[in-house]
Amino acid sequence: MTVALERFDVSMTKARRGVVARSDRRPWTFYLLAAVFTFYVAALYGPMICIYILSFQDIRGGLVFPMKGHSLHWFVDLFTQVRTGDVKGSFDRSIKLAVLVTVITLVFSFMAGLAFRRRFFGDTFVFYLMIGSLVAPGLVLGIGVGLLFQWIGIPASWYTSALGAQLSWTLPFGVLVMFAVMSRFDGAWEEAARDLGASRWQTIRLVVIPVLAPGLVAVALFGFTLSYDEFARTLQTAGSLNTLPLEIWSMTLNVTSPSLYALGTVTTIVSFVIIGVCIGAIVLINKRRGIRAKSH
Amino acid sequence: MLRRNLTAWLYVAPLMLVLVPFFLLPILVVLAASFFETDGFGGLLPTFTLANYLDVLTSAQTFHLYVATLKFTVLTWLFTLIIGFPVAYFLVFHVRNQLLAISLFLICTVPFWTSNIIRMISWIPLLGKEGLVNSSLLATGIIREPLEVLLYSSLAVVIAYVHQLTIFMVVPIFNSLARIDKRIVEAALDAGASRLDVMRYIIIPLSKSGIALGSIFVISIVMGDFFVVKVMSGGSSASVVSAFYENVGVLQYPIAAASAVVLTLILTIVISMILRAVDLRREIAQ
Numbered sequence: 371m372t373v374a375l376e377r378f379d380v381s382m383t384k385a386r387r388g389v390v391a392r393s394d395r396r397p398w399t400f401y402l403l404a405a406v407f408t409f410y411v412a413a414l415y416g417p418m419i420c421i422y423i424l425s426f427q428d429i430r431g432g433l434v435f436p437m438k439g440h441s442l443h444w445f446v447d448l449f450t451q452v453r454t455g456d457v458k459g460s461f462d463r464s465i466k467l468a469v470l471v472t473v474i475t476l477v478f479s480f481m482a483g484l485a486f487r488r489r490f491f492g493d494t495f496v497f498y499l500m501i502g503s504l505v506a507p508g509l510v511l512g513i514g515v516g517l518l519f520q521w522i523g524i525p526a527s528w529y530t531s532a533l534g535a536q537l538s539w540t541l542p543f544g545v546l547v548m549f550a551v552m553s554r555f556d557g558a559w560e561e562a563a564r565d566l567g568a569s570r571w572q573t574i575r576l577v578v579i580p581v582l583a584p585g586l587v588a589v590a591l592f593g594f595t596l597s598y599d600e601f602a603r604t605l606q607t608a609g610s611l612n613t614l615p616l617e618i619w620s621m622t623l624n625v626t627s628p629s630l631y632a633l634g635t636v637t638t639i640v641s642f643v644i645i646g647v648c649i650g651a652i653v654l655i656n657k658r659r660g661i662r663a664k665s666h
Numbered sequence: 667m668l669r670r671n672l673t674a675w676l677y678v679a680p681l682m683l684v685l686v687p688f689f690l691l692p693i694l695v696v697l698a699a700s701f702f703e704t705d706g707f708g709g710l711l712p713t714f715t716l717a718n719y720l721d722v723l724t725s726a727q728t729f730h731l732y733v734a735t736l737k738f739t740v741l742t743w744l745f746t747l748i749i750g751f752p753v754a755y756f757l758v759f760h761v762r763n764q765l766l767a768i769s770l771f772l773i774c775t776v777p778f779w780t781s782n783i784i785r786m787i788s789w790i791p792l793l794g795k796e797g798l799v800n801s802s803l804l805a806t807g808i809i810r811e812p813l814e815v816l817l818y819s820s821l822a823v824v825i826a827y828v829h830q831l832t833i834f835m836v837v838p839i840f841n842s843l844a845r846i847d848k849r850i851v852e853a854a855l856d857a858g859a860s861r862l863d864v865m866r867y868i869i870i871p872l873s874k875s876g877i878a879l880g881s882i883f884v885i886s887i888v889m890g891d892f893f894v895v896k897v898m899s900g901g902s903s904a905s906v907v908s909a910f911y912e913n914v915g916v917l918q919y920p921i922a923a924a925s926a927v928v929l930t931l932i933l934t935i936v937i938s939m940i941l942r943a944v945d946l947r948r949e950i951a952q
Binding site for chain 2: 396397399400403404406407410411413414415416417418420421424433434435474477478479481482484485486488490491492493496499500502503504505506507508509510511513514515517518521534535537538541545591595598599601602606615618619622630631633634637638641642644645649
């Protein structure tokens with residue numbers, strides 16, 4: 371993400387120097403593409419906004435418009451009613467699991483990213499194993515993990531089998547983001563640190579990690595949100611206790627009241643808070659860097 | 667050299683400690699199960715039989731499942747490309763204000779980090795029998811009866827897929843487009859190329875790698891999906907993996923496993939065909 375943005379930065383500057391100088395009149399394709407873009411964004415957010423609005427209906431509310439009154443009834447219903455299942459517990463588990471997955475994804479993909487900067491024996495094998503793990507059908511993989519645990523005799527639960535199954539999905543993403551981040555890292559900085567007498571660990575802690583900080587935040591964002599919303603791999607591996615997406619899944623099959631929408635609103639708010647914090651952190655780090663660079 | 671390899675393996679060891687038990691072994695377990703027999707109660711008898719594969723490959727039902735899955739995959743791929751490419755192109759080549767461009771890009775990517783299931787069910791108030799689309803069409807008098815085909819149909823399945831997956835096209839294509847040196851475009855225009863020529867001979871060839879990467883994501887997700895098909899078709903359509911899910915539900919592990927192996931083989935063939943067109947590793951690390 372950050373890399374895409376930075377690359378974009380460069381290309382935008384180039385673009386301004388070139389194409390704009392030619393003529394300031396927009397070609398007709400601009401308006402066509404702007405229309406396509408607007409349509410895309412509208413279609414992207416429109417339906418989601420509909421369910422957020424509908425979740426604030428009162429007790430007469432249904433699954434479709436028109437809106438019937440407004441209240442927080444369905445939110446209260448969500449956390450107090452038994453028939454909607456254990457929303458609170460599953461929410462709790464999902465957050466804990468996502469934090470665990472984030473930390474592990476961050477550390478493991480950072481390490482793998484360090485290794486992949488140079489070629490090593492067997493690197494292609496590791497790379498394709500990762501790609502395989504990324505594209506494998508989640509449900510099939512989940513059932514494989516479930517059967518494996520059954521054969522070994524370990525009971526499946528969200529913090530063992532589901533944790534591993536989710537990592538097999540978040541880690542490839544994390545490492546791929548790490549690749550993109552690392553490709554912009556200048557090895558000379560590391561050498562300079564080593565020349566100045568830094569140990570390997572000091573180099574990583576004092577040079578590599580601070581330089582890569584925005585990228586590491588991006589990896590954490592991927593780790594958290596992908597785990598928090600993961601469904602297919604978790605379905606057969608979570609054991610007897612549900613995570614939030616599993617709870618939502620069972621609600622889509624049983625519940626036909628706006629509490630389903632209320633749950634959608636709640637879980638999206640959580641996602642947006644996480645996204646906001648991460649993007650804010652990236653912007654802040656870059657800004658502070660800019661100030662420091664100027665003051666020197 | 668040996669030391670360097672050792673250090674590298676030390677660094678990838680944690681990754682491998684996850685991938686081996688949670689990807690490689692489970693896939694091997696599924697492969698093994700596809701040759702086993704079931705005792706009918708969810709247990710597996712470790713024999714060697716090809717009966718499961720015979721069942722899968724000769725049944726007319728499987729054939730229909732594969733045709734349905736393929737139909738969804740091709741349609742979704744086509745629409746995500748038709749929408750995703752212009753969106754990425756617009757952001758890279760047409761938006762002049764940099765801050766605006768970055769904000770627009772973020773607006774496009776934010777839904778990727780929110781729940782897929784929620785984004786899927788959010789179509790219900792729009793496409794349902796009494797949903798917004800139907801009621802506005804009725805109000806304007808274009809139709810007399812509400813359209814039943816909008817929700818719980820193949821159309822709804824494709825809409826939900828395209829809604830969820832276009833982002834997977836936008837980001838890689840965006841990346842490869844942003845990398846194109848604008849001076850090449852300038853030079854071509856100066857040499858008298860039309861804007862169509864620029865698109866045909868410069869932009870599209872140089873964005874091939876992005877298109878390939880996006881296609882891999884979209885194709886593998888659609889072929890491996892089951893819950894969009896299950897929910898959005900309302901049970902009227904099925905895909906290979908949703909049938910797999912039903913089989914597992916009734917503890918028919920071996921048949922399900924055989925079908926999963928066949929699907930994985932097809933998926934692998936498709937992806938390696940795409941990979942021949944693009945060096946994925948160089949692409950990502952660039």
